[in-house]
Amino acid sequence: MQGKKASASSILVKSVVKELLYQGYVASRLTGMTPGDIKKAIRASKRSRIFIAVPFAIVLLIIVFEGYFFFRRSPLLFPLAVLTWTFIPTFVTVVQLSYGASAGPQIREFLSTLPIDKEKVDGIAAGAIINSLGYSIIAPIAILLISIPLVGGWLAISGLIADAISISLALILVSIIMSIYRKLGATNRLSAAIRIGITIPILLLSLSFGYFQTADVRLDAVEATFVPILNLAGVATGNLEALAISLLYAAAICLVGYIAFMRTSVSLLSPLELFSSHIGKFNVKVRSASMALILADFKQITRSPRLAGFIAVPFLYVLVTIFQSFSFHSSGVVGILQRQIQFVSNVLPVVAISSFLAYVLYLTEMRGFAYIETLPLGKFTNVKGKIIVVLTFYLASVLVMGLSYLYFGEGIIILPMLAMVLTVAASIIYTALYFRYSVRSMMVGVVGFLNQAVYTVVNMLVFGIPAAIYTIGLFLTSNFITPLPYLLIASLVELLLLSWLLAKSS
Amino acid sequence: MLQADEAIGIEALVVKYADKVAVDGLTFSVSKGSIYGLLGPNGAGKSSTIKAIVGLVQRASGRVRILGKDIDEDPVFVKSNIGLVPENPVLLDSLTPNEFFELIASVRRLNDTKRMKSLVYAFEFEEFMDTPIASLSLGNKQKCAVIAALAHEPKVLILDEPFNGLDVRSVRIFKDIISKHAENGGAVLFSTHIMEVAEKICDRVGIIDHGIKVAEGTMQSLKESIHGSSLEEVFIKVTNMEKEIEDVLKALE
Numbered sequence: 001m002q003g004k005k006a007s008a009s010s011i012l013v014k015s016v017v018k019e020l021l022y023q024g025y026v027a028s029r030l031t032g033m034t035p036g037d038i039k040k041a042i043r044a045s046k047r048s049r050i051f052i053a054v055p056f057a058i059v060l061l062i063i064v065f066e067g068y069f070f071f072r073r074s075p076l077l078f079p080l081a082v083l084t085w086t087f088i089p090t091f092v093t094v095v096q097l098s099y100g101a102s103a104g105p106q107i108r109e110f111l112s113t114l115p116i117d118k119e120k121v122d123g124i125a126a127g128a129i130i131n132s133l134g135y136s137i138i139a140p141i142a143i144l145l146i147s148i149p150l151v152g153g154w155l156a157i158s159g160l161i162a163d164a165i166s167i168s169l170a171l172i173l174v175s176i177i178m179s180i181y182r183k184l185g186a187t188n189r190l191s192a193a194i195r196i197g198i199t200i201p202i203l204l205l206s207l208s209f210g211y212f213q214t215a216d217v218r219l220d221a222v223e224a225t226f227v228p229i230l231n232l233a234g235v236a237t238g239n240l241e242a243l244a245i246s247l248l249y250a251a252a253i254c255l256v257g258y259i260a261f262m263r264t265s266v267s268l269l270s271p272l273e274l275f276s277s278h279i280g281k282f283n284v285k286v287r288s289a290s291m292a293l294i295l296a297d298f299k300q301i302t303r304s305p306r307l308a309g310f311i312a313v314p315f316l317y318v319l320v321t322i323f324q325s326f327s328f329h330s331s332g333v334v335g336i337l338q339r340q341i342q343f344v345s346n347v348l349p350v351v352a353i354s355s356f357l358a359y360v361l362y363l364t365e366m367r368g369f370a371y372i373e374t375l376p377l378g379k380f381t382n383v384k385g386k387i388i389v390v391l392t393f394y395l396a397s398v399l400v401m402g403l404s405y406l407y408f409g410e411g412i413i414i415l416p417m418l419a420m421v422l423t424v425a426a427s428i429i430y431t432a433l434y435f436r437y438s439v440r441s442m443m444v445g446v447v448g449f450l451n452q453a454v455y456t457v458v459n460m461l462v463f464g465i466p467a468a469i470y471t472i473g474l475f476l477t478s479n480f481i482t483p484l485p486y487l488l489i490a491s492l493v494e495l496l497l498l499s500w501l502l503a504k505s506s
Numbered sequence: 507m508l509q510a511d512e513a514i515g516i517e518a519l520v521v522k523y524a525d526k527v528a529v530d531g532l533t534f535s536v537s538k539g540s541i542y543g544l545l546g547p548n549g550a551g552k553s554s555t556i557k558a559i560v561g562l563v564q565r566a567s568g569r570v571r572i573l574g575k576d577i578d579e580d581p582v583f584v585k586s587n588i589g590l591v592p593e594n595p596v597l598l599d600s601l602t603p604n605e606f607f608e609l610i611a612s613v614r615r616l617n618d619t620k621r622m623k624s625l626v627y628a629f630e631f632e633e634f635m636d637t638p639i640a641s642l643s644l645g646n647k648q649k650c651a652v653i654a655a656l657a658h659e660p661k662v663l664i665l666d667e668p669f670n671g672l673d674v675r676s677v678r679i680f681k682d683i684i685s686k687h688a689e690n691g692g693a694v695l696f697s698t699h700i701m702e703v704a705e706k707i708c709d710r711v712g713i714i715d716h717g718i719k720v721a722e723g724t725m726q727s728l729k730e731s732i733h734g735s736s737l738e739e740v741f742i743k744v745t746n747m748e749k750e751i752e753d754v755l756k757a758l759e
């Protein structure tokens with residue numbers, strides 16, 4: 001009898017996981033329309049989970065090697081890196097699952113119609129979410145266990161504790177954010193402020209990682225033994241007292257995580273109850289088409305935890321870069337080669353991230369894409385709005401990063417950054433073309449993993465070719481000005497060619 | 507062949523989803539001042555036809571003209587003159603209707619929003635104007651789509667199962683709007699599977715099955731040529747459902 005019950009529970013968990021994958025897929029679909037082939041949709045959703053988990057697992061693997069070769073002098077860095085790079089995929093996956101589940105009442109209604117008690121329903125919902133997390137949980141643990149012979153037992157143990165803390169913290173944070181989102185509603189300003197306030201730890205966590213990567217942090221004995229998270233440095237160096245205390249902290253955080261998660265698991269799988277606090281009245285203002293589209297994008301981004309997460313990445317990166325820049329300069333004399341390396345590692349990713357931002361902006365329209373397509377928008381009307389938003393972000397980044405370069409007497413780096421405005425614009429036009437051509441065919445089939453991979457590769461070429469030309473020139477001439485005309489010409493040619501293709505597109 | 511009073515012209519339209527042909531060489535036209543009903547069983551290709559007309563799916567072949575203009579040649583003109591109510595109104599869910607209508611009014615460059623406002627009042631929709639679309643009921647989402655489709659007084663209305671989820675009052679108002687639109691010279695392409703509604707409001711109907719047009723004409727001409735006393739009977743005959751229905755009913759007995 002017990003066996004039968006267990007089997008029924010596992011069947012239910014499997015069914016809910018399938019439904020979650022399906023709903024997550026439908027919610028993330030470009031058109032918002034239901035796919036024709038459900039099995040393919042579930043497979044595509046599984047692939048997207050791997051797509052999220054694998055890069056993070058690779059980063060973790062790199063960190064393990066770095067830990068072996070470099071981090072022994074700063075033992076806190078290894079557990080901190082594990083903490084960050086486990087937290088982010090777990091957080092992203094649960095938010096995505098919840099977002100998918102919130103699109104329809106199926107899961108909660110299905111569970112509530114079954115003749116089983118509430119605790120069991122909670123358990124099934126929690127089991128389904130944990131099951132869906134699979135890759136995010138298994139990949140870091142597997143990598144850490146494999147790394148023991150390389151990095152040594154103590155460093156790996158500190159990583160495993162960090163892993164447990166990280167997963168619990170991610171579940172606690174998602175539970176809190178989604179509770180606020182559901183209770184106060186998406187359009188409530190207080191709700192938005194609280195959600196942003198709670199998301200700041202994610203920024204701080206990543207910022208701190210950027211700082212610890214280059215800074216030589218020395219902890220005193222008390223910090224390395226008693227302060228939560230910091231005492232993982234003690235664990236990494238084989239301090240038994242630190243190990244006992246950090247295990248206690250980890251157990252407490254895991255317990256809180258477990259309780260918070262079990263309490264909210266069902267609501268995480270429930271439809272969103274978005275509401276308005278007052279009875280509305282007609283209040284429509286007519287603006288320019290581009291401005292109206294920008295405002296609509298902005299409102300959608302701020303109301304979706306998933307999109308807000310995507311949009312936070314570019315801003316996060318700029319902050320991390322500036323933070324790193326300070327610790328980089330504080331470490332000693334900076335020569336031309338270091339400046340060149342700094343340019344390549346700091347500025348070029350901002351160009352790449354800006355084009356990613358354009359992709360996210362187009363994604364924000366995914367739910368209403370079918371409707372937007374029926375509006376009388378010229379080929380450049382929509383892309384104009386995207387160019388304004390992305391270039392505003394890019395130029396703001398240039399300004400902020402430029403100020404830090406000026407501070408260190410490296411103002412010359414601002415010139416290639418400004419020239420790359422054309423590169424970013426070309427990349428935005430390419431993104432517009434991609435959405436124009438691919439989305440219509442996607443409306444009838446499953447969003448192709450391959451299609452997105454091709455987009456990524458081509459987009460990397462669009463901003464990569466001018467960037468590579470400039471970088472090669474930079475390293476050959478050791479001069480930031482000489483290769484500048486080549487960068488401008490390459491970007492301009494791309495921009496004109498892609499604009500022509502967009503104008504000619506059907 | 508372009509006729510002087512043609513509002514919508516569809517020539518040899520083919521829509522394919524991978525290997526599956528959803529619409530197979532469909533040809534029909536809708537005149538100005540008329541209501542054309544596109545009828546067919548589930549999966550017959552009605553929605554695919556409508557999506558192809560408004561450019562939501564790629565045509566494998568065929569031509570689409572709206573008010574004499576080819577959709578490929580001047581999509582902005584075509585879309586400026588169309589009001590579309592899609593089958594499943596997938597709108598911008600996280601916006602409120604106020605914000606959504608603001609987007610529509612701005613993109614469509616409406617100088618004043620008086621008509622939009624009167625539609626909001628006509629459909630008793632004002633109390634939902636600040637509620638996110640995601641949390642509206644199916645009927646209210648449909649009202650939202652209907653208001654957005656009618657606000658710019660389009661010359662051509664393309665309606666895919668437009669009464670889905672609407673209450674009796676709203677259906678009545680919407681039916682009157684459709685009739686008046688046609689009386690004033692506007693054209694309506696109307697897809698439905700509810701025969702009674704089609705019989706009441708359409709001037710001409712085209713019946714499609716498996717993507718192919720199997721019958722077309724006015725109500726009277728169809729009833730006479732197919733020998734049916736009602737549109738439902740005509741529909742069942744031309745889609746070869748008679749025998750199938752008889753067999754099913756026998757099996758149930």
